[in-house]
Amino acid sequence: MPREPTLGDLSRNASVISADSEPEAEGLAPPPRRIRTFSGPRSPPRSAASIAARPHPAHLSRELGYEEPAPSTSLLNGKRSSTPSGKPSLRDFQFGKTLGEGAYSTVKLATSRADGKQYAVKIMFKVHLDRARKLKTVSTEHKALQRLNGHPGIVALYHAFQDEFSFYLVIELAAKGEMQSVISRLGSLSTRCTQYYAAQIVDALEYMHSKDVIHRDLKPENLLLDDAFRIKIADFGTGKVLENGDQRATTFVGTAQYQAPELLELNETTKSSDYWAFGCIVYQMISGRFAFNSLSDYLTWQKIKKVEYEFPNGFDEQAKDLVQNLLVHDAPKRLGAGPPGTPNDPNALKSHAFFTPIVWTSLWTDPAPPLEAGLVKKEHSDSEKVWDDIGAAWDELVGSDDDSDGIEWAADAKDPLRPNRNSDIGPRDGPSSSSPRVEHAEDALQHSMERLDIRSSR
Structure with a gap:
């Protein structure tokens, strides 16, 4: 004798009925109930690598010379570059302190490994530009600097190149600041x-x-x-x-x-x-x-x-x-x-x-x-005195060696997608034995540097 349907059976059957559904064949068990949640489906977080892997506008690659196959003479030292396109790469520079930061970029002091000349390298992170839909600003700045090269009152552009994580503009160093x-x-x-x-x-x-x-x-x-x-x-x-x-x-x-x-x-x-x-x-x-x-x-x-x-x-x-x-x-x-x-x-x-x-x-x-x-x-109007480290000046004034302010910061207080001001950008001397997972912009740069070091040590 068939049993009476329970309230649970009726509820399961009702959950799969829609206006255009067909009647179920007799004797077939209802399909398993779909797990429901109170939030909509979420897309998995995008990593810097996944964003960088997506093709960028062709005009950027063309203008920055990323896809040029023929070698050319490098302006750094007048010799053929080791890169296929003749453009410099991260391995051509030793990067130093941060000179400035913008919403989508960081400017680093860089020394040419070829002749020791110093430059300012503007590093524009693709993950930030892509998210803010600011990719066009890269070609705009590159085109403007190309058009204005040669005037003593405008910073000179020496090179422009890119890798899978960032765009790079190698520009004249203005050593006395803003x-x-x-x-x-x-x-x-x-x-x-x-x-x-x-x-x-x-x-x-x-x-x-x-x-x-x-x-x-x-x-x-x-x-x-x-x-x-x-x-x-x-x-x-x-x-x-x-x-x-x-x-x-x-x-x-x-x-x-x-x-x-x-x-x-x-x-x-x-x-x-x-x-x-x-x-x-x-x-x-x-x-x-x-x-x-x-x-x-x-x-x-x-x-x-x-x-x-x-x-x-x-x-x-x-x-x-x-x-x-x-x-x-x-x-x-x-x-x-x-x-x-x-x-x-x-x-x-x-x-x-x-x-x-x-x-x-x-x-x-x-x-x-x-x-x-x-x-x-x-x-304090001494033009030769530069107040680079306000924290150190304050410690000297109050006579304290303790940098702690007694506040315990939350683990997620730091924006994981903002470049670290003190992050080391560019290839470092000495090989690295590990290759961290790439998730954020600074991780992407670190990963890129370590791969260059591994290749150069082979």
Whole structure:
């Protein structure tokens, strides 16, 4: 005698019924019940290796020379490189300290193993670029630096290559650091220093714009100083190479305090936007503070759109007139932004009274003036003192050798996908016997280095 179906049987049968299901054949047992959970199915986490293994846009590989089969002469030492494409690789450099970090990149000091020359290598991690959909910035920066090679006020590009984990740009080393660090250390710059560095920026901007390149993120952090304390404009990752007659870009980029009104109101930038940022830089050099700044980016933007700023007491009068002619709401009317032959073209900017002491023909060969404070002076204004280790300075001040702060940090407090500031990038001397599993960007780089070491030791 057939047994009565239980509530459990009815429930199992009901769980597999759908609007378009066929009646089950008599006598067949119901299919096993699918395990149900309260969360949707999750994709397995992607490793750096799996992301790197995916093909990247062909134009990146073509422009960075990753797929060129024919050997070529290396610019490092004038000899054939050991790589099939003639491009350098990680094994050609000994990497040192970190020079800077960005959202998607790290800049490392690198020494050529061939001739001992030092470079700055910008390492852009594919795993971060891919996740943020920023792969295009690699080709943009590479193209901009290629187009601008040769000007003394812009960092030179020597090589570009990639491996399965990262893109690498080998660029000129500016050993004296950022202009922002100088301003922060001194408090402000003297009028003579400001005239000299502002003139170099003007000359570099004129050349840059003549090559149809817009920087779009001009600020003291991107103004580097070489061994002779001359300006080197760097970081073209958010730049724009104008092509096919374009005169403007329509991407929202830049840093809040230096963004021009047309970007905020029309979502566009032009060559004139760089002159707005230049006006903000001149103001900051002399005053030691931002021209536009508030409690939030939004409030800062409101001041920019109203061109709402004021000069501190003692601000040089000629510099004040220069800034007022640069921080103009109407972009075409800014000094330096006009077409050749107009009252506000680049030559008119160079002829401004603020630049009277400048000899433009010898601007890049004349010695730089001594770095000295101007309107604002800080107590510790020794230009030769570099505050690299604030922690050590604090320990010396309070007389403590204990680095512990007594706080037990959670194991997951560190972002596993952010590159370690102290990570060793590049091949190390001596073979490694292990090959760790590749999961994150820094692991990927470490894995790449160890494989190179293993090959070189065979």
